[in-house]
Amino acid sequence: MNSTPLGKDEVFEALAENRAIASLQSSLPGAITDAKFDRNELTLTIARDQIRAAAQVVQKAGYNFLEDVTCVDWYPSEPRFQVTYHIVSHSLKERLRLISMVDSVDASIDSIVPVWPSANFYEREVFDLFGVRFHGHPNLRRIMMPDEWKGHPLRKDYPVEGYR
Amino acid sequence: MAGDLSEFVGTSTLLEARPEEGSKDRTMVLNMGPQHPSTHGVLRLVVEIDGETVLNVVPDIGYLHTGIEKTCEAKFYQQVVPMTDRIDYLSPMTNNLAYCLAVEKLLELEIPERAQWMRVLFNELTRLNSHLVWLGTHAMDIGALTVFLYCFREREEILRIFEAVSGQRMMTSYFRVGGLSLEPPLDLFDRIQKLIKIMPERIDQYQNLLTGNPIWVSRLKGVGHLSAEDAIALGVTGPPLRASGVDWDLRRDMPYSSYEKFQFKVPVSNDCDVWARYVVRLDEMRESVKICQQALDGMPSGPIKANAPKIVLPDREQMKTQMESLIYHFKIVTEGFTVPAGQVYQGVESPRGEMGYYVVSDGTAKPYRVHMRNPSFATLQALQTMCAGRLIADVVAVIGSIDIVLGEIDR
Numbered sequence: 001m002n003s004t005p006l007g008k009d010e011v012f013e014a015l016a017e018n019r020a021i022a023s024l025q026s027s028l029p030g031a032i033t034d035a036k037f038d039r040n041e042l043t044l045t046i047a048r049d050q051i052r053a054a055a056q057v058v059q060k061a062g063y064n065f066l067e068d069v070t071c072v073d074w075y076p077s078e079p080r081f082q083v084t085y086h087i088v089s090h091s092l093k094e095r096l097r098l099i100s101m102v103d104s105v106d107a108s109i110d111s112i113v114p115v116w117p118s119a120n121f122y123e124r125e126v127f128d129l130f131g132v133r134f135h136g137h138p139n140l141r142r143i144m145m146p147d148e149w150k151g152h153p154l155r156k157d158y159p160v161e162g163y164r
Numbered sequence: 165m166a167g168d169l170s171e172f173v174g175t176s177t178l179l180e181a182r183p184e185e186g187s188k189d190r191t192m193v194l195n196m197g198p199q200h201p202s203t204h205g206v207l208r209l210v211v212e213i214d215g216e217t218v219l220n221v222v223p224d225i226g227y228l229h230t231g232i233e234k235t236c237e238a239k240f241y242q243q244v245v246p247m248t249d250r251i252d253y254l255s256p257m258t259n260n261l262a263y264c265l266a267v268e269k270l271l272e273l274e275i276p277e278r279a280q281w282m283r284v285l286f287n288e289l290t291r292l293n294s295h296l297v298w299l300g301t302h303a304m305d306i307g308a309l310t311v312f313l314y315c316f317r318e319r320e321e322i323l324r325i326f327e328a329v330s331g332q333r334m335m336t337s338y339f340r341v342g343g344l345s346l347e348p349p350l351d352l353f354d355r356i357q358k359l360i361k362i363m364p365e366r367i368d369q370y371q372n373l374l375t376g377n378p379i380w381v382s383r384l385k386g387v388g389h390l391s392a393e394d395a396i397a398l399g400v401t402g403p404p405l406r407a408s409g410v411d412w413d414l415r416r417d418m419p420y421s422s423y424e425k426f427q428f429k430v431p432v433s434n435d436c437d438v439w440a441r442y443v444v445r446l447d448e449m450r451e452s453v454k455i456c457q458q459a460l461d462g463m464p465s466g467p468i469k470a471n472a473p474k475i476v477l478p479d480r481e482q483m484k485t486q487m488e489s490l491i492y493h494f495k496i497v498t499e500g501f502t503v504p505a506g507q508v509y510q511g512v513e514s515p516r517g518e519m520g521y522y523v524v525s526d527g528t529a530k531p532y533r534v535h536m537r538n539p540s541f542a543t544l545q546a547l548q549t550m551c552a553g554r555l556i557a558d559v560v561a562v563i564g565s566i567d568i569v570l571g572e573i574d575r
Contacts, residue, residue, distance in 0.1 A: 005506070038506055039269055065396055067511065068537040072524050086509050086520070086537070090396075090410070093417050097509065118399025121545050129233075144226040144574060153234055160238045 005038035015042065019089075020096050023061040028053055043097045051100045052110040052136075055085070059115055063089045063096050069112070069122035071130045075156035079103035081132050085112070102132055111137040129154035190214055196559070198227050204301065204563065205570030209547075211559065218559060221551045223544050228574035236534040240500030241267055242341055244534060248521075249335040251536055252572040254297055257283075257290040257326075258514040260339035263534075265420055266510035266521040267341045270503050273472060277464045279343040280422040285459035286329075286338065287421075287512075288452040289356070292363070293322045294515035294567075295449050299370060302442075302564035306383050311373050318366055321359050328352055342476035343469035357460055363453045371446060384439040388550040388562040391436055398549065399542035402517025403448065404566055406432045407440035414513040425462075426455050438565040445567075475501045500529030509537075516540055516567055538572040 006014060012035065015021055021044070024032055031054050034045035046054045068086040079101040087096045102109050111134035112119045123134045124143040131152035134140060142149065151158055196209040206227035212220040232251060236244045248259040261283055268275060300315035323333040329348045330338040338345055374380045390400065395408040405412060413430040415423045431447035433440035469476045477496055478489035505527040511520040517539025524533040543566045550562045 039272065039508055041508060043507070066399060067518060068509075068520060068522065068535070070522060070535040070537075072507075072533045084507075084522070086522070088511075090412050090417075095418070095509065095511075097507075116399070117397050118542055118545060121541060142226075144229040146226075153231060158234075160234060 005036055008035045011035040011037045011042070018042065019061045019092065020044065020058045020063060023057050024054060027057050041095065041097060043099060046098050046100050048100050048102060048109055051083075051085075051098070052112055052115060054098060055087075055112045055115040058087060058096060058098070062091050063087045063094075065090055066112075066116040066118050067095075069119050069126060071126045071132055071154075073130060073154065073156045081107060081130060083109055083126065083132060107131055108133040108135060110135050111140075113137055128152070131155065191219060194556070204568055207563070207568065207570055207573075209559070211556065213556060216555050216557075218551050218554055218556060221548050221559065223547060225544070225570070225573050228570050230575070232575045233534055233536070236531055238530065240529050241503060241531060242496070242500065244531065245340065246335065246337045248536075249337055250571060251538070251575055252514060252516070252519070252540075252569050253334060254294045254569055255290045255515050256334060256336045257286045257338060258512060258519055260337060261287055261421065262510055262512040262514075262519050262521045263523075264339045264341050265512065266508050266523045267503065269508045269510060270506055270523060270525050271341070271472075271475065273342055273470050273475065275343060275421075275470055276467045277422065278466045279468045279470075281459050281463055282344055282348070282468065283339060283421045284423060284426065285356070285456055285463075286326075288455045288459070289322055289325065291452045291515045292449055292456075293319055293326075295445050295452075296322075298445065298515070298564075298567045302567070303374060303380075305560050305564045306380065308374060308377065308380060311370055314366070314370060314373070318359070318363065321355075325352065325355055325359070328355070340469070340476070342472055343467070347468055353460055353463070356456065360453050360456045360460075364450060367446060367449050367453075374442075381439070383557075383561055384437070384442060384565075386437050386439075387554065387558045388438045388565055389436050390546055390550050394546065394549050398546040400517070400546050401539050401542065402513065402515070403441055403444045404543055404546070405517065406430065407444045408436045409434040414511055414518060418511065420510070420512060426458050428455050438561050441565040502527060502529050503531075511537070514539060516569065516572075517543060519572075536572070536575060538575070540566070540568040540570075541573045544568060544573060 028050055031047055031050040032044050033047050036043045065088045067088050070084050072082040074080055074082060081102040083100045083102055085098040100109060111123055123137055126132050127134060127140055128142040128144050129152055191212050191214045194211045194213055196211055198206040198208040208224040210222040210224060211218055232247050236247055244263060245260055248263045249256040251259050296315040296319040300312035303311035326336050327333045329352060330336040390408050392408045392410050395405050395410060409432060411430060411432045416430055428451045431444045433444050473492045478493055482489040483493050503525040505525050507524040509520055509522045511518050519539060520537030522535040523531055526532040551559050
């Protein structure tokens with residue numbers, strides 16, 4: 001079973017037919033900064049300032065359903081936050097993961113609510129629990145924690161027991 | 165001057181004082197919940213109404229937020245399994261399955277066929293269980309109390325079956341990374357067979373109680389319209405998506421745990437309303453019964469745990485006779501098992517829609533990040549689209565039709 005993950009160049013070579021990669025390369029050259037094919041899952045790293053455009057492109061390419069937006073905190077390394085989007089195609093029956101790295105100095109990224117309105121709650125959750133801001137989000141408020149809460153609980157430097 | 169109302173109506177200050185349509189003073193804000201019997205838990209809705217007409221519905225969630233995702237980061241991989249039950253407490257086995265599949269994908273672990281079939285069998289029983297609760301409470305919200313009692317009669321037997329295999333009625337934690345926790349008791353398959361033999365007739369019974377009922381029909385038909393485009397844009401999955409005419413079911417389209425070996429239909433409806441969701445769910449229950457029957461008929465024999473001594477706890481017998489097994493048992497319990505670095509997403513079709521687990525590993529014995537993609541959380545965003553312009557009473561019907569569980573919304 002032990003399949004080795006494919007790196008960027010190998011992915012471009014092996015999956016040249018893939019609709020997401022092909023359309024991203026033709027309409028947004030340079031947007032894909034890294035690519036990985038691991039355990040049958042394709043991960044594309046998108047430059048931070050091009051995430052909304054990239055979302056539009058993959059949506060046009062047939063990846064029509066946004067499943068999830070979440071974040072991973074790679075504290076203490078920089079860029080710290082990995083904003084993760086899972087997108088599935090109902091016609092191709094394929095899943096795609098887009099990730100975008102966000103540093104902690106300016107922890108913000110473009111909102112994709114204009115592309116998929118369903119991102120509204122997911123992005124509010126990421127804002128609430130990680131403190132990543134989304135430009136152009138219609139209603140960026142806390143969703144899980146109380147409005148007056150201090151700190152962002154899912155950050156790695158936030159203790160499991162809470163601040164004392 | 166009895167009978168001459170025009171005088172009174174003409175001079176009524178109440179009517180004159182009524183602000184014009186579209187003016188802000190004309191509407192009022194109503195709080196529904198968090199302690200409202202029809203919100204199925206602690207959901208708070210801020211509803212803006214004009215008379216009885218709903219203009220805006222804003223869900224306010226987070227009352228049940230317990231930080232499960234944060235807690236998972238402090239647990240060993242095997243210790244996360246009981247946490248997953250508590251997310252969607254009406255379908256514990258589906259949660260267990262999604263998590264175990266995700267970790268098994270990270271480990272690239274091969275699961276024995278018997279364990280896979282047992283997982284399918286219990287998943288479908290979970291679906292029946294969850295849909296029975298949905299049907300009972302949905303009907304109760306609308307005012308048909310009887311159905312609730314009938315539904316809970318059958319649910320009780322399913323819970324007894326869960327108790328027989330796992331020792332717990334609701335928080336089962338029956339699946340493990342690498343297989344199942346225990347071989348089921350000897351008479352279990354007979355009990356399940358008995359149950360699913362009567363189920364089709366019982367589903368007909370519920371349908372007889374509701375489908376022909378004029379109150380039920382008029383409360384459901386044409387209410388909570390959600391088009392296919394809106395459903396996709398708003399992230400709706402599961403029965404509400406299929407009731408909007410989108411033919412998408414992860415069990416068939418992205419099969420997992422040997423679902424590809426089962427024959428079943430995916431019920432779809434194009435009516436896009438609460439009625440369509442009711443019909444789709446009832447049909448789904450019938451299909452679940454068929455899948456259970458196939459699983460019972462073709463249940464393979466063999467081991468229920470993968471052959472991976474460093475990950476799967478050894479049998480009690482072996483542990484008492486073999487030194488090596490004892491050492492592995494001690495190591496797994498005290499230190500956990502390490503998982504190679506990487507990130508995976510595993511989506512399964514839960515009774516409410518797509519339940520996805522995103523697990524990130526950094527190569528240690530504890531998950532670096534566990535994220536749950538929960539169907540109710542996304543479906544709740546469609547509430548505004550479904551309720552705007554309808555009556556307050558319809559909000560209750562719509563909430564029932566999307567079958568929310570607050571445990572998985574807030575996590």
